[in-house]
Amino acid sequence: QYDDVMNQQRKIVYGMRKEILSSESQSELLEDFMYFLAEGLSVDYGHDKTATDDWNWDELNRSLQAVFHPEMSISSADVKKSGIAGLSEALFEKLKGRFAAKKEELGQFMPEVEKMFSLSTIDQLWKDHLKAMDHLREGIGLRGYAQKDPLLEYKKESFLMFKMMDAQIKQEVIAKILNVHLAPQQEEAAIERFEEKMERDVPITMSHGDAEDQPKEPVRAEPKIGRNDPCFCGSGKKYKNCHGR
Template identity: 35%
Template sequence: MVTGSIEKAQRKVEGRNFDVRKQLLEYDNVASDQRKVIYQQRNDILEAEDVSEIITAIRNDVIGDVVTQYIPAQSFPEQWDLPGLEQAFETDFGLQVPISEWVKQDVNLMDDAIRERAQQIAADFYGKKCEGSEQIMRQVEKQIMLQVLDNLWKDHLASMDHLRQGINLRAYAQKDPKQEFKRESFELFRMLLDNIKAEVVRVLFHVRIASREEIEEMEEQRRREQENLQLQHAQSSALQGEESAVDNAPQKAATTPFVRSNEKVGRNDPCPCGSGKKYKQCHGSLA
């Protein structure tokens, strides 16, 4: 009877451990599917010689999303937040988009037309930024895309770990933790892709390629700062050497042994004053 109880308890424990491993495997499968998508995008960027077409598509998507955020689809003009949209374009991308003037000039202007005009202004602004440095910008575009992708992917993995740690609490609300994990992880992944696009466009619109004259000026300034640093180091070393010499001088004087000019008088010897008393009973008592 005891053996049977032990076997039943062992089967329950093994079954629970199996369910835990199965659940972890299903969570890992969700992260694995997302990892395949991200790694495929990364490989496409590395293998591509020119990512300008990808940048153009991403830029149009981001500008369109910003317009949709402040001008919802199928909404009335009274519901539009035109000052907020203009501020968003200026803050995030450094663009001056006079949308309020467009609407005043054409009261029948729709959100699609506003989106197309904003995308054209963004394209013209970025084209002027790339003038004279197209080859350099192609390299910068690849580097920025890879850097943004890697950084945001690492943040996404941390968010997935936090989600996994607390997903079992959904069971208290009579919800399946596995289904909730798949739903919320999908939402996090969708936000990741949107954030990658927005961050790439934001960085590219704020990046500035220095001219050859500016590079030479920065090199000259760096060379002068290096020379000044070396000069200050040499002066500091010389000053420390002088202070060390001054500090050592009294130490040498203090370590010189004292030499008596006369012979030392013992306590029981006659006092040198000629009184006839012992030194300890005469002037020695005063010492």
């Protein structure tokens, strides 16, 4: 049952990776990433019951400039609709605008740059996640001494860890692409090195050595749990009526 949790996560990651490898352009996937990031920032900095002029724009802009691009900024004038939804829409447009400028700057190299950063980031963070999951599994047995179900605790914590990894992948991929600057000769050399590496590394093993059950088709899924979704514990109850209470 512990392995089932890892296999489900591996299939999601492998599906994302396979889709990137098989697609000439990552535009649609990366727009999904930007939409996700805009939603997250809007929840952190926006308010439905407070006027936009009263929001902490300085803190939001410091965050945007530290994470995405030193010249990126937003103000209340950019928000056309009220509340969190309005801020999310404005942030999404800002990210798309910055991304379009980078695409124009890199020209023909943009598709390979997108693929290079997407795959390398997924691979590195997945490896880090595997190590963290190993540590979690090693220590989870101690929960039994505290009258907690070790398997249930493992499912719950591994789900949260996977969500964090997923969010980090999206943020790092977009940030790396927006901040890349290569001279023409560097662009070609970097892409050649990446393509050589991919020829050596693919297919990579996305788990602890067992790749037999890799999915035949790409899996597009994000680890989200809603109030009306089935609970992660496998009880069959809705999350809101089980561990979401």
